[in-house]
Amino acid sequence: xxxxxxxxxxxxxYPIIQGGLQGLxxxxxxAAVSNAGGLGLITAGSYSSKEEMLxxxxxxxxxxxxxxxxNITIGVRKPMDEFVEGVIEAEIPVVFxxxxxxxxxxxxxxxxxxxxxxxxxxxxxxxxxxxxxxxAVVVVGFECGGHPGKDEVTSLILVQKAVQQLxxxxxxxxGFSTGKSMLAAFALGAQAIQMGTRFxxxxxxxxxxxxxxxxxxxxxxxxxxxxxxIGKPARVMKTDVAIKLAKxxxxxxxxxxxxxxxxxxxxQELISTSNDNRGVLALGQTVGLVNEIKSVQEVIQEVITxxxxxxxxxxxxxxxxxxxxxx
Amino acid sequence: xxxxxxxxxxxxxYPIIQGGLQGLxxxxxxAAVSNAGGLGLITAGSYSSKEEMLxxxxxxxxxxxxxxxxNITIGVRKPMDEFVEGVIEAEIPVVFxxxxxxxxxxxxxxxxxxxxxxxxxxxxxxxxxxxxxxxAVVVVGFECGGHPGKDEVTSLILVQKAVQQLxxxxxxxxGFSTGKSMLAAFALGAQAIQMGTRFxxxxxxxxxxxxxxxxxxxxxxxxxxxxxxIGKPARVMKTDVAIKLAKxxxxxxxxxxxxxxxxxxxxQELISTSNDNRGVLALGQTVGLVNEIKSVQEVIQEVITxxxxxxxxxxxxxxxxxxxxxx
Numbered sequence: 001x002x003x004x005x006x007x008x009x010x011x012x013x014y015p016i017i018q019g020g021l022q023g024l025x026x027x028x029x030x031a032a033v034s035n036a037g038g039l040g041l042i043t044a045g046s047y048s049s050k051e052e053m054l055x056x057x058x059x060x061x062x063x064x065x066x067x068x069x070x071n072i073t074i075g076v077r078k079p080m081d082e083f084v085e086g087v088i089e090a091e092i093p094v095v096f097x098x099x100x101x102x103x104x105x106x107x108x109x110x111x112x113x114x115x116x117x118x119x120x121x122x123x124x125x126x127x128x129x130x131x132x133x134x135x136a137v138v139v140v141g142f143e144c145g146g147h148p149g150k151d152e153v154t155s156l157i158l159v160q161k162a163v164q165q166l167x168x169x170x171x172x173x174x175g176f177s178t179g180k181s182m183l184a185a186f187a188l189g190a191q192a193i194q195m196g197t198r199f200x201x202x203x204x205x206x207x208x209x210x211x212x213x214x215x216x217x218x219x220x221x222x223x224x225x226x227x228x229x230i231g232k233p234a235r236v237m238k239t240d241v242a243i244k245l246a247k248x249x250x251x252x253x254x255x256x257x258x259x260x261x262x263x264x265x266x267x268q269e270l271i272s273t274s275n276d277n278r279g280v281l282a283l284g285q286t287v288g289l290v291n292e293i294k295s296v297q298e299v300i301q302e303v304i305t306x307x308x309x310x311x312x313x314x315x316x317x318x319x320x321x322x323x324x325x326x327x
Numbered sequence: 328x329x330x331x332x333x334x335x336x337x338x339x340x341y342p343i344i345q346g347g348l349q350g351l352x353x354x355x356x357x358a359a360v361s362n363a364g365g366l367g368l369i370t371a372g373s374y375s376s377k378e379e380m381l382x383x384x385x386x387x388x389x390x391x392x393x394x395x396x397x398n399i400t401i402g403v404r405k406p407m408d409e410f411v412e413g414v415i416e417a418e419i420p421v422v423f424x425x426x427x428x429x430x431x432x433x434x435x436x437x438x439x440x441x442x443x444x445x446x447x448x449x450x451x452x453x454x455x456x457x458x459x460x461x462x463a464v465v466v467v468g469f470e471c472g473g474h475p476g477k478d479e480v481t482s483l484i485l486v487q488k489a490v491q492q493l494x495x496x497x498x499x500x501x502g503f504s505t506g507k508s509m510l511a512a513f514a515l516g517a518q519a520i521q522m523g524t525r526f527x528x529x530x531x532x533x534x535x536x537x538x539x540x541x542x543x544x545x546x547x548x549x550x551x552x553x554x555x556x557i558g559k560p561a562r563v564m565k566t567d568v569a570i571k572l573a574k575x576x577x578x579x580x581x582x583x584x585x586x587x588x589x590x591x592x593x594x595q596e597l598i599s600t601s602n603d604n605r606g607v608l609a610l611g612q613t614v615g616l617v618n619e620i621k622s623v624q625e626v627i628q629e630v631i632t633x634x635x636x637x638x639x640x641x642x643x644x645x646x647x648x649x650x651x652x653x654x
Contacts, residue, residue: 123547123615142469143481151548154470154481156502156511157612161547164616175483183514184483186641188507220450220488221478285484288450289491314513315642 002304005169006136006192009115010094011067013037014304016182017138017171019146019196020071020098020119021282022046023271024205027056031063032204032296040068041096050082057090067093071119075100088112096138099147103132117171121149126162126170136169137162138194144174145197145223145235145284156188163189177286179306183314186307195303197284203295208274211281212293220288226280227262230255236280237287245280329631332496333463333519336442337421338394340364343509343627344465344498346473346523347398347425347446348609349373350598351532354383358390359531359623367395368423377409384417394420398446402427415439423465426474430459444498448476453489453497463496464489465521471501472524472550472562472611483515490516504613506633510641513634522630524611530622535601538608539620547615553607554589557582563607564614572607 001007004015016038018025025043033040042060047053053070060068070087074080074097084105087095095109098119109116110133118129119138126137139162141155142148155174162170172190176182177198185193200207201215215237224238229249236242245261260266261278270279294302328334331342343365345352352370360367369387374380380397387395397414401407401424411432414422422436425446436443437460445456446465453464466489468482469475482501489497499517503509504525512520527534528542542564551565556576563569572588587593587605597606621629 141481141483142479143484152469153547153612153615154468154502155483156468156481156508157470157547157615160505160507161615175481178487180487180515181483183641184511187510187514187637220480220484285480288480288484288488310514311641314510314638 002307004191006171009135009169010039010069012039014300015192016300016303017041017096017192017194018199019138019173019194020045020073020096021196021199021205022073023268024200024207025071026206027059027063029199029202029205029296030068031060032202033199033300034060034064034066034068036297036300037066038300039094040064041071042068042092044070044072044083044086045078047083049079050086053083053086054090057086057092069094069096071096071098073097073099074102074105084108087114098138101128101132102134106132106134119173121147121158122151122153123158123161123165125149126166130166130168134168136171136191137166138171138173141172141174143235143285145287146282147232147234148174148225150231150233155185159185159188159190175284175286177284177289177303179303179308180310181286182303182307183310196282197286198290198299199296200281200283201290201293202299203293207271210274211271211276214274215283215287216291216293218283218287218290220285222287223283223285227258229253229258234280234282235284237283239276239280241276241278242280329634331518333498336462336496337366337396339366341627341631342519343630344368344423344519344521345526346465346500346521347372347400347423348523348526348532349400350595351527351534352398353533354386354390356526356529356532356623357395358387359529360526360627361387361391361393361395363624363627364393365627366421367391368398369395369419371397371399371410371413372405374410376406377413380410380413381417384413384419396421396423398423398425400424400426401429401432411435414441425465428455428459429461433459433461446500448474448485449478449480450485450488450492452476453493457493457495461495463498463518464493465498465500468499468501470562470612472614473609474559474561475501475552477558477560482512486512486515486517502611502613504611504616504630506630506635507637508613509630509634510637523609524613525617525626526623527608527610528617528620529626530620534598537601538598538603541601542610542614543618543620545610545614545617547612549614550610550612554585556580556585561607561609562611564610566603566607568603568605569607 014037018033020043022045030040094115115135117136159172169191171192172185173194176193227234266279341364345360347370349372357367421442442462444463486499496518498519499512500521503520593606
């Protein structure tokens with residue numbers, strides 16, 4: 001156990017949240033994260049209908065008795081209102097919203113006693129989320145997989161500033177995959193970390209095993225930002241396809257030209273077959289620190305243990321070289 | 328006192344280094360940093376000749392008895408060999424090199440018992456520096472003012488990975504300006520931090536006071552990367568001039584067209600008169616956390632105090648919620 005405002009709010013053992021992962025934030029991963037003491041997030045964008053989502057929520061409940069949440073990306077071409085209904089019907093205790101303003105749904109969630117956490121890439125949006133009544137925010141730095149926002153501000157700066165400027169708790173995301181980085185997040189004032197990339201190299205995630213193995217070879221320089229041209233910058237694995245997509249965009253390609261690379265179909269093919277001749281995979285710079293496929297339980301225990309050891313070591317150091325000076 | 332491998336190596340009280348600051352890393356700032364317990368760095372690029380540098384080193388020695396170093400950017404159009412000679416003549420104990428491979432000078436420095444620290448924006452260059460015999464490296468993340476390198480990898484990732492991959496000590500740079508960020512750096516395994524941007528809002532730095540005041544209004548989103556077109560990306564204050572320069576570069580401007588913005592003359596005019604109709608000022612994202620002009624002594628004490636308080640608070644928390652579980 002490692003108690004923070006966030007662990008108390010979500011009733012979880014460890015301050016580790018699984019980030020929304022389209023097509024991958026499904027029962028097997030979500031249950032594993034929650035069973036290991038973190039908070040798994042069913043990622044609504046993985047399903048084509050409310051019914052499909054509800055079936056997977058049931059599947060998750062067969063696998064775990066621990067709390068888990070739902071991540072809903074607002075404004076993508078999906079049946080948003082249905083997902084929101086589904087969350088309420090299934091009595092999910094916590095919802096993470098991202099992508100666009102969640103205002104429309106906040107009162108509804110609140111009336112059903114559902115905690116609402118909004119994911120933001122900037123201080124401006126973080127303040128807005130607090131004003132709308134969100135219970136916490138996830139701030140996402142430039143190093144993150146997926147959508148870092150347009151300002152390119154890194155986690156080191158964003159987390160500190162969000163903690164300074166908000167009264168609600170801050171969850172740090174973007175670049176966090178180790179116990180040392182969790183301690184860094186806490187040093188900056190965060191109450192939890194959200195990890196996405198790290199959970200891609202786990203036994204339980206439904207990502208094709210060839211892709212999982214490939215992650216282990218990647219360095220921190222092996223990501224690239226695409227989808228700038230459509231105003232939705234996304235950090236993804238730097239594959240030939242991703243490089244080609246970025247070049248097309250630089251040269252002013254139309255939406256029709258880039259669509260084949262970013263369609264749901266291309267993505268589904270990529271994650272389920274590892275065939276990367278079309279789709280792109282969201283991936284953070286922290287992939288350069290991921291070297292082994294483990295069970296989710298092992299990942300979370302490793303993070304917690306490394307956090308404890310590193311904190312103990314700094315605290316001892318502090319005692320020896322600082323406190324003693326004051327005696 | 329806060330002892331680390333780096334404080335012992337440089338014989339300083341606090342693990343805080345002043346980054347190289349062209350035109351600003353001169354006697355008044357350098358002496359103030361060293362007097363306050365950090366390591367000031369005379370920035371060779373500020374001078375037009377060895378004699379001028381030596382005069383300012385003498386001036387620094389009139390202001391402080393504490394150790395200070397020299398920062399030399401390798402490969403700019405300056406009398407490099409002369410600066411190296413000057414460092415040896417003045418019996419400077421530590422040199423920071425940056426910009427290009429310092430190989431040519433390493434043996435010479437070593438023969439004179441001068442510690443050599445190389446500043447790098449990537450793991451590849453960090454390993455190379457270690458191989459060349461450097462005593463430590465500064466790793467610089469994407470959020471830094473000045474030159475973040477081309478890979479856009481942030482401090483959170485780079486520091487951890489450098490510590491993993493090297494045997495020599497790592498100094499964290501890029502995004503560090505507070506005690507909380509220093510604790511984050513230590514959590515990631517760094518042995519010191521280097522601050523540049525924070526020292527621009529100090530009483531002692533020879534930056535025009537109108538520019539200093541202007542810094543206080545800036546947010547973390549008020550920097551921009553220029554000089555990409557000449558292969559030397561630099562993060563600077565997002566002024567109208569900087570935006571114009573970036574646009575010119577995007578549109579394929581020639582070196583002749585962009586030179587007026589990046590010439591030493593334009594820069595000198597900017598920092599000494601605050602007239603920003605030509606030059607650009609290197610500035611990190613952490614400017615969004617800088618709200619007050621203080622003396623260097625106050626800045627350093629504030630960083631150390633915040634570090635201690637935050638570490639104590641995490642350590643107490645650790646004791647209460649983690650260690651106790653094990654009893």
